[in-house]
Every structure is written in structure tokens, then in C-alpha cells.
Amino acid sequence: MDYRATLNLPQTSFSMKANLTQREPVYLKRWEKEDLYAQLEEQAAGKPLYVLHDGPPYANGHIHLGTAFNKILKDVILRSRRMAGFNAPYIPGWDCHGLPIEHNVDLELGEKKKTIPKLSKRGACRKYAEKWIKTQKAEFKRLGVLGDWDKPYLTMDYAYEATIAREFNRFLLSGSVIRNKKPVYWCATCTTALAEAEVEYHDHRSPSVYVKFPVVDDFSEISPALAAGDVSVVIWTTTPWTLPANLAVAFHPDFVYAAVKVEDETWILAQDRVVPFMAEVGIDRYEIAGTFSARGLENRRCRHPFLDRDSLLVLADYVTTEAGTGCVHTAPGHGADDYQTGLRYGLDIFSPVDNEGVYTSEAGPYAGQQIPAVNKVINQDMRNLGVLIHQSDINHSYPHCWRCKKPVMYRATPQWFISMEINDLRAKSLDNIKKVVWTPAWGMQRIYAMIEGRPDWCLSRQRSWGVPITIISCSDCGEIIKSEKLVQRIDELFRQEGADAWFRHGVETFLEPGTTCGKCGSASFTKEEDILDVWFDSGVSHAAVCEQREELRSPADLYLEGSDQHRGWFHSALLTSVGTRGRAPYHGVLTHGYVVDGQGRKMSKSVGNVVAPGEVIEKFGAEILRLWVASEDYRDDVKVSDEILRQVADAYRKIRNTIRYMLGNLYDFDPASDRVPRSDLPELDRWALGRYDELVGRIVGAYERFEFHSVYQALNLFCGTTMSAFYLDIIKDRLYASGADSQPRRAAQTVLYEILDGMLRLMSPILCFTAAEAWESLYALSDSAPLTRSVFFAEFPSAGDGGEESGLDERWARLIRLRSEITKALEIARRDKIIGHPLEAEVQLQVGGELAAFIEQERQALKEISIVSALQVVDGTLEGAFVSDEIEGLSIRVIQAPGSKCERCWTRSKTVGELRAHPEICGRCADVVAQMDAGQEG
């Protein structure tokens, strides 16, 4: 007879195969249609607020794996905060202005870009940004990221643009905004100044030239060796085009300089550089006529090598002897160090180059020539004049524009700055950095050093797509109008029309009729045309979003971005908040590393190791991508490769199958009526609940510390080892063979139910699709069941209220150690063909002392967890037994268990055949079957 029908075999509609690629969109559709996010928010009203403020991705191009990683991480945090009892709103945002978008729009416009009106171009940029926001929004949603996608914040929203202007005006009215002629990175191709963040360094080939600057004064008192006629200072430069702007030559105050005789000339250079210099220029006949300190040279003069003016000799401690001559060509309008030196010596910040990189009339004979092509002309002219000692080429790292990839120049132009010193912005910022919790901790050190050393914030961008620098100044004397009225007027118009208002209306629209300059009385005014650095836009999101959205607040609890944002958003947000509010916009900052390939190399198109999120979703599903995010310790760079993703998918399958098995055994369990009180549960079951309590504690703690990889590891271990390989395997007999409503089976189901219910809650922040699906299955929810019954409205289980049972854990740890030895013995017996399935076995243990008593006492438990048909302690030595390495004095012999195999429960038992009506089954099964028979009759 086939007893299969008399068993309680698992039943579930929760399929083994996840089919994530097909199933996920179905869930997403429902969540969107019924607005899961809004329902969650509604439910969370009144709970403590947790604000994770979204750093806006740039609205350009498809999302990449790094962006996906960041968004998933945020989603996991928010979901876990919600389940921990918080109200955790999520308002995603986009950064919409700026050069990259304008650059791409320019490419689309082609020749038209030169003639198109500014407002039309701004309109085109807006449309371009809108297009990508739409695309990215869909891509983010597909990841399962939950948020207010219908009302995100955009830095190009009119209200947001108004806030940007308002925040800028706060700086302006406070006196922190200054205008300076200062060297900045300048791209002549894009015709704009660039922030430090907008330059990247690549190798570049430059000319390397040594040039003589003849001295004009009498230097004989410094050194007799300098008395003779033809004396020159020798400088080195790799940018000959800056020579027309040369105003000085710098020496190190502490270096020893040498007067070197070469034929009938005398050259001045650092003593340490003489040998390498002579070697490089190929001169072997020379003589050091004397040495001296450069201090005596200060404020003396030499002659510009080819222009009709002098060049001042100055001292500067950044001069090195690593390269060059120790005499540094100094052009205050074309270098950062040079600029500082120029200020110290009262030199003009001279920069005779226009926006397109063409010399102005101030460059004398070179006016109208293009930089850097002019290098060749200058070098040739110097050769003709006999001032060029040597020319070669040098390959070195040189700053390039991040958009057009062309070499940039350092050029002084009038720019608007936020001063780091006025109103103590630097000091206050440094102070506030210390009040923020930086994770990992080195983030503090990094941003501290940056703020400490950064120059004033150059705000000006000579572009179209952005928010204007809302400054109106007197056309005659340059005085800036600073008035609350003007600020309000700007705010009003920007709210109505966006920042376009600035370019649409004449200056008079912003001013009250009859306004005159407070300084000179003029009635003629000029609007600033430059726009603000985009970092200012996203930087003020604390004011535009956190302070204004009802569901948020400022400071936010957390900013979470990649580690590059220390110099980006974390930085600009800090300055804009400290400058206007005197405090940081965040309580905590969490950073993650970059997504790199399996070998730890950066992803790049040229290497061809870029992994697109779309590909992963198509192949594995978003759920696997989410699980991958959780599996990686993001404090360092996070690796991704096909192997890694396959591994994550394997782990997923294990988790899914464990859930499926648990569900399958709960098909007839109603917690309301079938639950067995904890005190009535067998020890094994109480032990399992103890392990589960441990898991709850571990996972809830890991979420709190944002250590999601620990959640992943703990979940794997629990599903794979604690549940699947141990507990579930052992209780199989009870679940299948005991009476459906018997206490042993109901006890096991009670445990399964509690653990599964909790496990689904615990995993739902990461595995949102699977947790939702399994939860529906567990609670038999139909498609029409309200979303509020979904797992997302549940909270995390609380850990360990079961209370410690004295000695239970220790005893069971000991039993598990013994079991592990028994399975080894079983494995040997299987190999020797004594048994196949463990239930065919009888285990005989030989051991002395206290352990023997322990085993005797726990014989039933040990038999049960070893899943064998019989187990006993025997005396005397065991022939051919397995001798344990792990447990001293333990020998184990495995023989075929006595009796016959019960056709129902597969245990070998001497009781098989005792019941005449069912000769093939054991006593226990006979009872169960008899009861079933009786039940059917009654």
C-alpha cells in the first residue's frame, strides 16, 4: 500500500523558481497604482521622523551601477528605518543645471548655438534635463526604490531656482560675496571658468624651455662673481605663452645660488641645479665663479627677455630644486602661487588673454595670437634674440577640461567669490565639521583638510544654463545694490517665471522706479550675466527641500553619497548652510566606495569592464542587484562581476527555497488556534527559537549600524545551516508523519510560523519583492487584499523575549558537536555501503565517564537530531568503529538498524508489522493511520 497520501507533505503555491524578471514588474505596477509609498507615509504619521536627504544625481545619461548602488543603499536604509518604527520619507531629487547638459545641448544645436537667444537655449537645456529625469526616474523605480517619485525635487523647479537666488542673496547681503581678479582654471574652448572639481589631469606634451633674463642692476655687492657685464637669471618654463605676462622671477630665500661662467656670460641659478641643468642643456664647459644667498636679490630687477619692461626679483618658499633652475618665472595672472607672490609684492594681476585664449593688446607684439599655438612663435623669437638657452619636449600631467577634454589654462579674470574668511566661514565650517558624525570616521579628516586649505569659492560661470548671479551694480561706479526690496523682487519674479526672469526682463523690472546709485547718484545700472557654479544649486537643497517640504526637516539625519562627494555635495552643502545658518545641514554623513570590477579596477568604457544595471536586471532581476548591494561591505570599493552576481543569485535561491519549504509546511496551520505555547515546545524547538532570537538581535543591530553585509551573512548562515541543514531536516519526520493536528507537528509549525514571519520582516528592506510575495503566501492574501496588510507595514520582530533557559544552549551545543561526529561516521558507513539513507542506521556509541552519562540522558534527542532509526551507548570496544578526532575517547559504529523499514515514515523499527491491518508500517504510524481511518468513518 502507498502511504504517501497519509502524510502531511508540503504544499505551497510559492514557486521554487523566482522568475524575478517577470514577477518584479507586476509588483512594481501594483505598488505604484495603489501608491504604496503614500500609504506608508500615511501610516507613519506621528512616528519619530528620520530624514535621509537625497543627493541629486545629475540629469544626464542613463544611470550606471554606482548610481544604482547608491539609490538601493538609500532604499534599504529607509525601509529598515520604517520597520524599526520611524517615519522615513524619501524625496528623490535631480541636479539639472550646469555645463555638461549645456555642452550636450550645444552639440545638438551645432552651428545654431552661436546665434540662438539665451532664453531659447535655456529652454532647450530644460527640455534636455526633463528627458533624462524621465528616463532615470523609470530606471530608479525599476530597482524597487520607494519614494515620492511624483513630487521629486528638481534644482530647475521655479521655486528651487528662487531659493538658489535667495540663498545667494543672503551671502551677498551679509557681505561675504566679493569680486576679485584672480587666476582660475579657464577652458578657452568652453569659454568658461572651471571649478577645481571640473578639471581632470591627463598627460600632456609641452615645450620645456630655459630662458635668460638679463639683470639690469649692479649685483657686485652680492657677489664679486656677478660684477662682470653679461649677467642673466636663468628660468625654466613649460608654458612659454605665459612669458608675456611675466612680472617677476622668484628665488628661494634659503637656497644657495651660483654664478656660473659660460663662455663670456654669467648665469644665475640654484647651486644644486647646476649639474643637472648643464647636463640637460648639453654644456660641459662652465665654471662656478661664486655662490651666494638669494636674499640679497630681493626687489632688484632684471630685464624681460623680449618685452620692453623689467621683471622683479622676489623670494618665495615654494621654489624647489627638483626641476628647473631654482629661479621661477612668475606671472601673477597665470598661476596660483604666482598670484600669491604677486599680492605680496604688489604686482599687477596681469593676464593679457581673452575668453577664447587669444592675446589682448596688452600682450604687445603677440596681440591677436592664439594660445597655446603661440608657444612656437615665442620660442622662435627668443631663439632669434639669443635668450633661449635650450628647448625640448616634456610629457607631464596637465589639467584638462572635464567636458571637452582640452588642456585648460590658468587665467585671471574678474569673478565673484564667496570669501572663506569674511564672516569666518572657514573657521565656522571647520568647527561644525567636528559636530557631524562621519562614517567611516576618516571622512571627517578628509573634508576638514579640504575646507582648511581651500581658496575662496569662485561662483562665476560664464555660461547660460543655470541660475544667474543676481547682482545689479551701478554702470558708472560699479557699486553693488544691496537691498531687501531688490531681493524680494527677484524672489517674487523667480517664483513666477523661474530664473529665466533674470534674462527675460530688463534691469528696470527689478528695481524700484527712480532708483539711483547710493554712491555716485547714477541712474544707470547693469545686471550681472554670469551664472552660479552648479555646486551652489545642489548645495542649498537643505534650504530648498529639507526646510520647505512639509515631510522633512533640516538638518537632515543623514546624507549618503560616494566618497567623492567630500569635495562635492557634502562640501557645498556645508558651506552654504554654515554661511547662512551657522550650522551643518546634516547630523551624519555616510560614504560608500566606488563600484569596481572583479579585479578591483575602476570601471571605464575604454577598458570595457562597465556593467550596466539594466543588464543585471534583465539577467538576474532587481532583487539580485539589491541583494548584491547588501552583500558588499561598501566602506571600501565594491566589486561586481558575473561570478559575484552568480554567487549572490545562488545565495538568493537558497534563501528562497528555505522560505518555500517553511511555507509548504504551514499550509494547514492557523496561528490563532494551532499555536503551541513556548513552554510546551520540545527542547529542540525552543533551541531553534533561541537561534532565531539571536538572528533578530544580530540583524536589527546590523541595520541600525548600516552594516548590511552582516545582514546578508547572517541570513545566509541561518537559512542554509541553522534551518535547512539542521532544524528543517530534523523536524521533517514530525511534520510529515505525525498526525496533522498532533502536538509534535503543531509545535514544529509554531516554530516555523514564528521564524518565517520574522524572517520575512527582517529581509524585506533588502529582498522587498520576495518578502512581499512570501508574506502574501504566508497570510493567504489575495490580490485584492489591501496593501496595508503587506509586509512593509509590519515592524521588525523584537529580539529574545523568550528568556534564557539555563543550560539549554550549552547542552545543545554539546549535542550538535556529537551529531557532527555521528554524521562523519554515517558518511563512512554510506561509503562502505552499510547504509544509504541515515534512517537505515543504528548508531552505537562507545565512550567513557561523564560524557557517557550525558549521552544516555540525551539519547532520544541525539537520535532525533542525527536522523537515525536507533542510537545507543554500548560497553566494550567497538570493532571497526570510527574514532573521533574531535571528542576524546569517542568511538562510533554504524550498523543497519534492527527491524524493517516502515513504508510510511521510512524509519527502521521492530514495531513494523505489529498491526495486522497495516503490516508495512511502524507502531507510531499505525496509530496515526488508525486515527485517520477512524476520523474518516466518524
Added chain:
RNA sequence: AGUCCCGUAGCUCAGUUGGUUAGAGCGCUACACUGAUAAUGUAGAGGUCCGCGGUUCAACUCCGCGCGGGACUACCA
């Protein structure tokens, strides 16, 4: 070039204030089961803890010097 971070099994991660034979999960190999079945169970093989020196009775752990990867800063006239 400087500063910082990282380097433990094929992969993802643990590894307490230095203290027995360095762990887990996955993967891999073999076997078993066929009532979790495109599953499940069991066992096994995998490590120069990046390398070299040093401190110490004792170093994966502390120190120094390298190598590899990454980030940041500076680019140097």
C-alpha cells in the same frame, strides 16, 4: 609627488586588548537521497592571512620598508 584607505580560501565576509591546529556561508569535488526534486542532505579538498624585515616568550593582529588596488590633494613654473 604627498596624504589617507584597502589587501584573510575561487567568491562574499568574520577574526575580541597580540595567545592552542586562522573561521563562516557560497562555489567546487565526491557520495547519498528521490516525500523541499532544475531541489535536499553528508563529507572532502581549498590559506606563504600581499611580500620582506623588526619588536615580542608569542604577530593575521603592533612597527618599518616595499608591492598591488583605490580615493583625495597638488601639480611645479
